[in-house]
Amino acid sequence: xxxxxxxxxxxxxxxxxxxxxxxxxxxxxxxxxxxxxxxxxxxxxxxxxxxxxxxxxxxxxxxxxxxxxxxxxxxxxxxxxxxxxxxxxxxxxxxxxxxxxxxxxxxxxxxxxxxxxxxxxxxxxxxxxxxxxxxxxxxxxxxxxxxxxxxxxxxxxxxxxxxxxxxxxxxxxxxxxxxxxxxxxxxxxxxxxxxxxxxxxxxxxxxxxxxxxxxxxxxxxxxxxxxxxxxxxxxxxxxxxxxxxxxxxxxxxxxxxxxxxxxxxxxxxxxxxxxxxxxxxxxxxxxxxxxxxxxxxxxxxxxxxxxxxxxxxxxxxxxxxxxxxxxxxxxxxxx
Amino acid sequence: xxxxxxxxxxxxxxxxxxxxxxxxxxxxxxxxxxxxxxxxxxxxxxxxxxxxxxxxxxxxxxxxxxxxxxxxxxxxxxxxxxxxxxxxxxxxxxxxxxxxxxxxxxxxxxxxxxxxxxxxxxxxxxxxxxxxxxxxxxxxx
Numbered sequence: 001x002x003x004x005x006x007x008x009x010x011x012x013x014x015x016x017x018x019x020x021x022x023x024x025x026x027x028x029x030x031x032x033x034x035x036x037x038x039x040x041x042x043x044x045x046x047x048x049x050x051x052x053x054x055x056x057x058x059x060x061x062x063x064x065x066x067x068x069x070x071x072x073x074x075x076x077x078x079x080x081x082x083x084x085x086x087x088x089x090x091x092x093x094x095x096x097x098x099x100x101x102x103x104x105x106x107x108x109x110x111x112x113x114x115x116x117x118x119x120x121x122x123x124x125x126x127x128x129x130x131x132x133x134x135x136x137x138x139x140x141x142x143x144x145x146x147x148x149x150x151x152x153x154x155x156x157x158x159x160x161x162x163x164x165x166x167x168x169x170x171x172x173x174x175x176x177x178x179x180x181x182x183x184x185x186x187x188x189x190x191x192x193x194x195x196x197x198x199x200x201x202x203x204x205x206x207x208x209x210x211x212x213x214x215x216x217x218x219x220x221x222x223x224x225x226x227x228x229x230x231x232x233x234x235x236x237x238x239x240x241x242x243x244x245x246x247x248x249x250x251x252x253x254x255x256x257x258x259x260x261x262x263x264x265x266x267x268x269x270x271x272x273x274x275x276x277x278x279x280x281x282x283x284x285x286x287x288x289x290x291x292x293x294x295x296x297x298x299x300x301x302x303x304x305x306x307x308x309x310x311x312x313x314x315x316x317x318x319x320x321x322x323x324x325x326x327x328x329x330x331x332x333x334x335x
Numbered sequence: 336x337x338x339x340x341x342x343x344x345x346x347x348x349x350x351x352x353x354x355x356x357x358x359x360x361x362x363x364x365x366x367x368x369x370x371x372x373x374x375x376x377x378x379x380x381x382x383x384x385x386x387x388x389x390x391x392x393x394x395x396x397x398x399x400x401x402x403x404x405x406x407x408x409x410x411x412x413x414x415x416x417x418x419x420x421x422x423x424x425x426x427x428x429x430x431x432x433x434x435x436x437x438x439x440x441x442x443x444x445x446x447x448x449x450x451x452x453x454x455x456x457x458x459x460x461x462x463x464x465x466x467x468x469x470x471x472x473x474x475x476x
Binding site: 087091094097106173174175178181182 | 381382388395396428431
């Protein structure tokens with residue numbers, strides 16, 4: 001685990017040094033993945049499926065704020081929907097306005113997750129983002145994640161019913177709208193929305209428990225909750241989701257999310273100590289969890305590449321052992 | 336000659352004014368009641384539009400069922416149910432807006448206090464201007 005923490009720290013140093021370029025690369029990757037997903041699942045409009053247009057928009061997203069990605073997503077989806085028909089385009093606009101007004105307005109910092117969730121669902125890792133949001137964000141991120149699932153459902157409904165919509169013709173509005181809206185809010189999508197919501201809430205709750213390694217426990221809990229919802233959906237609503245694919249996706253997503261979290265949490269729970277003190281006003285129950293030796297007493301600038309032949313001046317954990325009792329008493333005196 | 340202390344303070348203030356803290360400073364200029372009122376008015380109109388759109392989407396998705404059965408409906412009851420649903424949804428969103436706007440204004444106020452403190456420090460630096468080491472302060476220079 002300390003190796004992961006050391007690797008995580010080096011990644012943070014690397015990111016701190018190159019954050020401007022890495023952020024741009026991330027925005028480019030997210031935009032490209034999102035636009036490719038939309039093109040693959042729809043592709044009705046020659047204009048909005050044009051590869052060069054998508055490349056230009058992705059490059060534009062590199063320099064704009066992260067919230068530009070879901071905005072351009074919306075433009076592409078609405079454009080593709082209008083190629084299917086006026087009714088589909090109108091539903092797309094209405095759906096976007098409802099999601100924006102009722103949900104995304106309250107989570108502007110998480111709006112990019114509404115663009116990332118459909119891509120992850122498409123590649124079979126729908127549980128990665130809910131687990132990551134439960135570990136790193138607050139529960140209200142579920143508004144953005146669930147909005148992403150709704151958008152995925154809409155595009156999927158257009159894709160799945162493309163043949164039937166062509167057969168019905170452009171004037172059979174009632175039947176066409178029933179296919180589009182019914183497909184968007186199908187049983188499968190409803191189960192996915194509830195599953196993602198439950199995963200975020202459970203992972204967040206378990207992550208914040210005062211137990212050792214709570215973050216590690218919360219990741220498989222999230223995966224198990226997701227699988228439970230899949231199986232429940234199959235049993236009750238006959239959604240027909242493949243549990244084996246769901247299991248593989250959940251395991252892969254949880255491993256990835258757990259790895260990222262382990263790199264970011266440099267705490268050595270094996271050496272945690274429990275202390276008790278009192279002063280004139282309070283009785284203190286303190287749990288001290290030390291960081292790994294590589295994280296202790298260093299700033300980012302001190303962890304640098306060594307010159308050849310230079311030895312690292314590392315003190316072992318015993319030499320660096322801190323007397324927490326003395327430190328707490330000193331800080332109380334200063335108070 | 337550039338005063339390095341003053342330069343650092345001004346750079347810090349400029350950094351403060353750009354980005355998220357800059358938006359918070361703009362929020363702090365409002366009175367609390369005015370800011371919350373503006374947010375709640377925005378929520379009222381936007382939520383009303385969203386509820387109409389949701390009802391429209393629901394009706395569009397179930398148009399055949401509605402057209403087949405509308406003759407048997409008690410339209411007064413349907414209108415009452417829709418109105419109650421609208422009021423409940425609107426009340427919920429107004430409550431959420433009140434809480435979030437209230438919290439955001441309090442945070443903005445704290446950030447504004449930090450900003451004002453930095454401004455006062457900058458004024459003090461300007462009034463007793465530091466001179467570079469090795470040079471004395473002369474009148475008229």
